[in-house]
Amino acid sequence: MTSFVSSVRTMAGAVVSLGLLTGFAFAQDAHEFDEETLRIAHELAETALESDLAYEITESLTTEIGPRLAGTPQEARAREWGVRMMTELGFENVRIEEFELDLWTRGRSIYEEVAIVSPYPQELYATSLGGAAATPEGGLEAEIVFFDSFDDLIASDDSEDALEGKLAFVNDRMVAARNGEGYGWANRKRQTAWLEAENRGAVGVLIRSVGTSSNRFAHTGMMSSPGGQTANIPALAVSAPDADQIERIHESGETITVRLQTYAGWRGEVISGNVIGEIVGSEAPEEVVIIGGHLDSWDTGTGALDDGAGVGITMAAARLIMEQGRPRRTIRVVLFGSEEVGLVGARAYANARMQDGTLENHVIGSESDFGARPVWRLTSNVADHAVPFFDAMQVEMQHLGILRGGNEGGGGPDMIPLQAMGMPVARLSQNGEDYFNFHHTPNDTFDKIVPEEMAQNVAAWTMFTWMVADTDMDFREPVEAAASE
Amino acid sequence: MTSFVSSVRTMAGAVVSLGLLTGFAFAQDAHEFDEETLRIAHELAETALESDLAYEITESLTTEIGPRLAGTPQEARAREWGVRMMTELGFENVRIEEFELDLWTRGRSIYEEVAIVSPYPQELYATSLGGAAATPEGGLEAEIVFFDSFDDLIASDDSEDALEGKLAFVNDRMVAARNGEGYGWANRKRQTAWLEAENRGAVGVLIRSVGTSSNRFAHTGMMSSPGGQTANIPALAVSAPDADQIERIHESGETITVRLQTYAGWRGEVISGNVIGEIVGSEAPEEVVIIGGHLDSWDTGTGALDDGAGVGITMAAARLIMEQGRPRRTIRVVLFGSEEVGLVGARAYANARMQDGTLENHVIGSESDFGARPVWRLTSNVADHAVPFFDAMQVEMQHLGILRGGNEGGGGPDMIPLQAMGMPVARLSQNGEDYFNFHHTPNDTFDKIVPEEMAQNVAAWTMFTWMVADTDMDFREPVEAAASE
Numbered sequence: 019m020t021s022f023v024s025s026v027r028t029m030a031g032a033v034v035s036l037g038l039l040t041g042f043a044f045a046q047d048a049h050e051f052d053e054e055t056l057r058i059a060h061e062l063a064e065t066a067l068e069s070d071l072a073y074e075i076t077e078s079l080t081t082e083i084g085p086r087l088a089g090t091p092q093e094a095r096a097r098e099w100g101v102r103m104m105t106e107l108g109f110e111n112v113r114i115e116e117f118e119l120d121l122w123t124r125g126r127s128i129y130e131e132v133a134i135v136s137p138y139p140q141e142l143y144a145t146s147l148g149g150a151a152a153t154p155e156g157g158l159e160a161e162i163v164f165f166d167s168f169d170d171l172i173a174s175d176d177s178e179d180a181l182e183g184k185l186a187f188v189n190d191r192m193v194a195a196r197n198g199e200g201y202g203w204a205n206r207k208r209q210t211a212w213l214e215a216e217n218r219g220a221v222g223v224l225i226r227s228v229g230t231s232s233n234r235f236a237h238t239g240m241m242s243s244p245g246g247q248t249a250n251i252p253a254l255a256v257s258a259p260d261a262d263q264i265e266r267i268h269e270s271g272e273t274i275t276v277r278l279q280t281y282a283g284w285r286g287e288v289i290s291g292n293v294i295g296e297i298v299g300s301e302a303p304e305e306v307v308i309i310g311g312h313l314d315s316w317d318t319g320t321g322a323l324d325d326g327a328g329v330g331i332t333m334a335a336a337r338l339i340m341e342q343g344r345p346r347r348t349i350r351v352v353l354f355g356s357e358e359v360g361l362v363g364a365r366a367y368a369n370a371r372m373q374d375g376t377l378e379n380h381v382i383g384s385e386s387d388f389g390a391r392p393v394w395r396l397t398s399n400v401a402d403h404a405v406p407f408f409d410a411m412q413v414e415m416q417h418l419g420i421l422r423g424g425n426e427g428g429g430g431p432d433m434i435p436l437q438a439m440g441m442p443v444a445r446l447s448q449n450g451e452d453y454f455n456f457h458h459t460p461n462d463t464f465d466k467i468v469p470e471e472m473a474q475n476v477a478a479w480t481m482f483t484w485m486v487a488d489t490d491m492d493f494r495e496p497v498e499a500a501a502s503e
Numbered sequence: 504m505t506s507f508v509s510s511v512r513t514m515a516g517a518v519v520s521l522g523l524l525t526g527f528a529f530a531q532d533a534h535e536f537d538e539e540t541l542r543i544a545h546e547l548a549e550t551a552l553e554s555d556l557a558y559e560i561t562e563s564l565t566t567e568i569g570p571r572l573a574g575t576p577q578e579a580r581a582r583e584w585g586v587r588m589m590t591e592l593g594f595e596n597v598r599i600e601e602f603e604l605d606l607w608t609r610g611r612s613i614y615e616e617v618a619i620v621s622p623y624p625q626e627l628y629a630t631s632l633g634g635a636a637a638t639p640e641g642g643l644e645a646e647i648v649f650f651d652s653f654d655d656l657i658a659s660d661d662s663e664d665a666l667e668g669k670l671a672f673v674n675d676r677m678v679a680a681r682n683g684e685g686y687g688w689a690n691r692k693r694q695t696a697w698l699e700a701e702n703r704g705a706v707g708v709l710i711r712s713v714g715t716s717s718n719r720f721a722h723t724g725m726m727s728s729p730g731g732q733t734a735n736i737p738a739l740a741v742s743a744p745d746a747d748q749i750e751r752i753h754e755s756g757e758t759i760t761v762r763l764q765t766y767a768g769w770r771g772e773v774i775s776g777n778v779i780g781e782i783v784g785s786e787a788p789e790e791v792v793i794i795g796g797h798l799d800s801w802d803t804g805t806g807a808l809d810d811g812a813g814v815g816i817t818m819a820a821a822r823l824i825m826e827q828g829r830p831r832r833t834i835r836v837v838l839f840g841s842e843e844v845g846l847v848g849a850r851a852y853a854n855a856r857m858q859d860g861t862l863e864n865h866v867i868g869s870e871s872d873f874g875a876r877p878v879w880r881l882t883s884n885v886a887d888h889a890v891p892f893f894d895a896m897q898v899e900m901q902h903l904g905i906l907r908g909g910n911e912g913g914g915g916p917d918m919i920p921l922q923a924m925g926m927p928v929a930r931l932s933q934n935g936e937d938y939f940n941f942h943h944t945p946n947d948t949f950d951k952i953v954p955e956e957m958a959q960n961v962a963a964w965t966m967f968t969w970m971v972a973d974t975d976m977d978f979r980e981p982v983e984a985a986a987s988e
Contacts, residue, residue: 081623081748081751084619084623084625092624131612137567138567138568138569139577141570141612232951233718234804235719259946259949262948263569266566270566460628461719461744463748464744465747
């Protein structure tokens with residue numbers, strides 16, 4: 019708590035006004051950084067803007083491993099790659115923390131056979147959703163019942179034979195947005211349309227791909243099991259142009275019969291793991307700043323944007339800091355395993371820290387997991403007294419084109435379990451306007467990354483990581499305040 | 504020839520200067536259109552800009568038929584569709600002219616199994632080229648010999664065992680251009696890399712996809728047989744991101760082993776055909792203006808840009824003209840079959856006209872076969888005396904954003920056989936800057952067409968078709984001149 023008192027300084031009213039403009043209703047003293055910390059932060063950003071390191075790390079991962087579905091041999095090879103890369107880059111305490119995982123796979127190829135058989139026979143581009151079941155052996159053929167939206171499916175007759183022998187098709191579209199906010203809404207159908215359909219007796223479910231692309235790629239991703247159930251029916255996303263086709267035929271009044279043959283399913287328990295490396299802090303090595311990305315990817319692309327980029331950006335940022343010398347606190351880079359299938363690595367990590375009693379040592383965390391377009395906003399979710407620290411940080415980052423967001427929200431998917439246990443978080447939001455054109459499709463490949471944009475990410479990450487690691491500021495609620503609430 | 508004399512008028516020098524600017528080194532009297540012809544041409548363009556007819560025709564073809572590979576039942580269904588659509592639209596003399604075709608198909612699904620097995624196992628997105636053979640039963644596995652370019656392959660050791668047991672990989676890239684001029688050069692490898700590889704003992708050939716897209720789609724298309732040979736080896740295009748992957752691994756010095764399993768091959772003789780419909784001319788019904796597009800498409804997309812658009816644009820243009828009444832000459836719309844596999848329908852048409860003695864009656868021809876982006880240029884290939892007619896036509900089209908090109912070049916692929924037999928041609932060139940992002944890939948689907956852009960095409964086509972049909976201008980070399988050359 020002394021750190022809080024000692025590092026808050028009075029500054030010009032302009033910063034307070036800025037706080038008000040961005041929605042903070044209280045005036046507060048501005049934060050002033052240590053001069054040497056600032057000098058190094060700016061030097062780091064300059065170096066980062068000239069560095070290809072993140073790009074090279076991501077190239078290596080996406081080329082030498084390629085797709086790396088959670089729990090597969092490819093993901094295991096990615097862990098070995100992570101250990102090798104971290105060791106080469108000079109990280110300390112490089113290690114793998116293993117955990118168990120229920121494996122789901124597509125079963126055969128990334129290609130799955132889906133076709134309209136009537137009224138207008140043609141093959142469709144479609145892909146099973148994570149957690150989906152296979153068709154019966156030999157495939158299945160069924161008529162489509164068309165739902166304009168997920169809400170329409172939910173509102174439909176929910177008797178247990180309402181869709182008996184049918185394939186439910188759910189058509190709603192996703193809206194593109196810089197911050198990706200259209201995803202949550204559109205994704206509801208991916209998560210639980212299978213359950214709504216199965217409860218009504220459907221033999222399967224098809225959804226218009228989540229995502230904003232008009233390319234003929236289907237968007238995969240994990241389904242949810244609100245009650246821990248396992249899907250007994252196949253569930254697939256069809257590409258937007260194919261969904262258009264189904265929509266047009268439906269609107270002409272014709273009944274559409276579709277044939278599916280898929281092999282997806284659960285394969286039993288396997289080993290996955292997180293890869294961890296550190297720069298040990300000079301003065302408070304027990305205090306941990308945790309950053310990282312996730313190592314696993316979907317199987318149809320090579321996971322360049324999701325999340326090879328986050329792996330590359332955060333490893334490169336830490337490596338550039340390492341070249342400047344040790345910050346006060348320890349910087350821990352975690353390459354999480356099995357993010358795509360339910361934050362399994364992140365949960366394992368948080369539970370392990372509960373077990374070993376080091377959870378409280380995590381002073382702040384942030385993940386990069388939204389591609390590699392330029393960072394445009396810094397948000398935080400820290401104690402009130404620490405907000406001016408991030409207000410002042412954004413001022414230092416404004417030459418990178420970064421605005422200040424509010425003091426709410428998360429630190430990236432793999433920070434969710436730690437944040438739920440009280441860890442402060444921050445986030446460097448990338449421009450995600452076109453992220454969902456590529457995300458979870460075959461088209462998520464290395465060529466989609468622009469080196470200069472990625473370097474801007476690394477510049478922001480070096481500044482953020484250095485500044486939160488080279489301070490004694492406590493970002494948590496003071497214990498007394500937290501207790502009295 | 505009287506028609507030539509009677510319709511050439513003296514006009515302002517400005518038009519002559521325009522001719523000079525676009526590269527005609529001779530001054531010539533300007534052409535002046537009949538006032539009523541002009542009035543109707545402009546009325547047609549205005550109507551066309553407000554019409555969705557081409558869009559609706561293309562929607563119907565690409566939805567109700569979908570992919571329609573030459574010689575398949577889908578192409579036969581497309582012919583039935585064409586007869587039905589032409590009849591509904593009020594065309595006269597609607598008929599199918601059948602011809603025989605050697606059928607080639609992919610054999611099983613649009614999905615073909617290709618994967619790197621070493622050093623970094625991962626599936627690739629690839630597709631057989633038209634005319635390719637299947638792998639041996641059970642597939643094949645072979646090392647890649649990497650050629651930076653097609654020229655490098657040609658220049659390589661050509662002894663018959665130079666590539667024995669290997670897979671040749673040819674890497675050159677296509678350049679995007681408004682007029683698509685990068686295609687010919689890049690396409691050389693698609694046409695004959697198989698032959699170069701086979702002659703050197705290779706077990707197969709892979710090429711970086713022709714096309715300009717960075718999407719993860721492979722670009723198919725027909726191979727050539729300069730000496731009438733049939734390929735005995737599999738030949739596939741791999742998508743650009745996958746070609747990047749192969750290139751990166753190759754550059755790292757690793758040997759790449761690839762596994763293929765394909766089922767492509769020739770299936771024997773089948774029936775294909777052209778669909779023909781007319782607006783019979785009022786004064787010179789025996790004189791034929793031939794326009795159209797091609798009905799067949801590649802099998803991986805739904806052939807919306809190539810060439811559902813051309814079918815829609817030219818049928819709609821003719822229909823809008825029909826609503827204005829009959830022009831002097833007959834307008835014949837031909838929906839060619841089997842264009843993609845070697846202009847088979849176009850050759851059959853031209854040969855049939857040789858047989859029935861009506862070839863000389865074809866006063867001019869033009870095909871729309873380059874997507875549906877805005878028309879930006881009018882070119883002609885007509886006798887010198889007829890050049891001012893097209894100079895003057897471009898002036899009338901300038902409000903549509905159309906420039907005048909030169910008096911050389913073709914009238915579209917399916918006009919090639921007729922042009923070779925002496926028929927004058929013209930072309931309304933569409934902006935093809937992004938055409939090869941979609942062309943011959945799964946991504947050639949209806950959603951890629953912008954209705955307003957397609958309407959601009961129809962406007963240009965109504966003007967062109969009406970103006971060449973409602974004149975007595977002869978576009979051929981005068982018989983005396985042709986004979987004396």
